[in-house]
Amino acid sequence: MQERIASDIMEKYVITASPDTSVFDLVDMFVKNKVSAIPVVDDEEKLIGIITDGDLLYKKIKPHVPHYVNLLGASIYYNGISEYDKGFKKLLACTARDMMTRNVIIAAPDADVEQIAGVMVAEHLKVIPIVKDKRVVGIITRRDILEELYSEYGKSDTEEEK
Numbered sequence: 001m002q003e004r005i006a007s008d009i010m011e012k013y014v015i016t017a018s019p020d021t022s023v024f025d026l027v028d029m030f031v032k033n034k035v036s037a038i039p040v041v042d043d044e045e046k047l048i049g050i051i052t053d054g055d056l057l058y059k060k061i062k063p064h065v066p067h068y069v070n071l072l073g074a075s076i077y078y079n080g081i082s083e084y085d086k087g088f089k090k091l092l093a094c095t096a097r098d099m100m101t102r103n104v105i106i107a108a109p110d111a112d113v114e115q116i117a118g119v120m121v122a123e124h125l126k127v128i129p130i131v132k133d134k135r136v137v138g139i140i141t142r143r144d145i146l147e148e149l150y151s152e153y154g155k156s157d158t159e160e161e162k
Contacts (some may be wrong), residue, residue: 004162006116007109009148010046010138016041019097026051026096037127039136040100046134050098052126056099063119106131109138 015033017026017040028036030053092159106129107116116128120142132136 004113004148005109006107006111006113006130006140007138008124009113009144010109010140011144013137014039014129014136014139016045016136017051017096018042019095019100021096023056023094023099026099027056030056036141037129037139038096039129039139040096041103041136045136047104047106047136049096049102049125050129051100053097054126057102090135102128107140108132113140113145113148116140120145141159 015035015038016030017038019040019042021040022031026055029035035053036128037050037052039047040051042048065149075134105119105123107119109130109132111130119125120140127139127141130140131138
């Protein structure tokens with residue numbers, strides 16, 4: 001069996017964001033496109049960062065709810081509701097530039113799929129952008145790797161039965 005390369009299995013249609021894309025637009029892009037990561041590109045379409053669904057969930061998207069105690073039916077806030085309000089307003093002002101990971105692990109279109117899978121496991125990555133001349137030409141997700149493994153092992157199992 002011939003070795004497979006990134007361009008054989010990558011998703012070629014990639015949703016990208018600009019550095020100025022707002023948090024709410026990012027959430028909308030994640031939900032509507034059912035993606036787990038969005039590369040951030042500059043005006044020349046060159047990769048400058050990446051945002052994952054985890055970045056939104058763990059870093060910024062969920063403002064901390066103020067701690068409170070219920071005393072005689074009234075909610076008394078420990079931190080004060082104004083602190084919560086400030087945090088929420090700060091969140092609204094966030095953009096892709098504020099949240100993106102700048103040091104992105106990438107692969108070339110001719111990179112070996114097994115090596116990409118190894119890097120994904122070692123670095124705990126869900127996606128790797130495929131980049132040529134600093135521009136995103138595709139993306140490989142864990143699902144793409146699993147589908148490749150399934151098709152490889154699925155074929156060998158059926159061939160052995162013959």
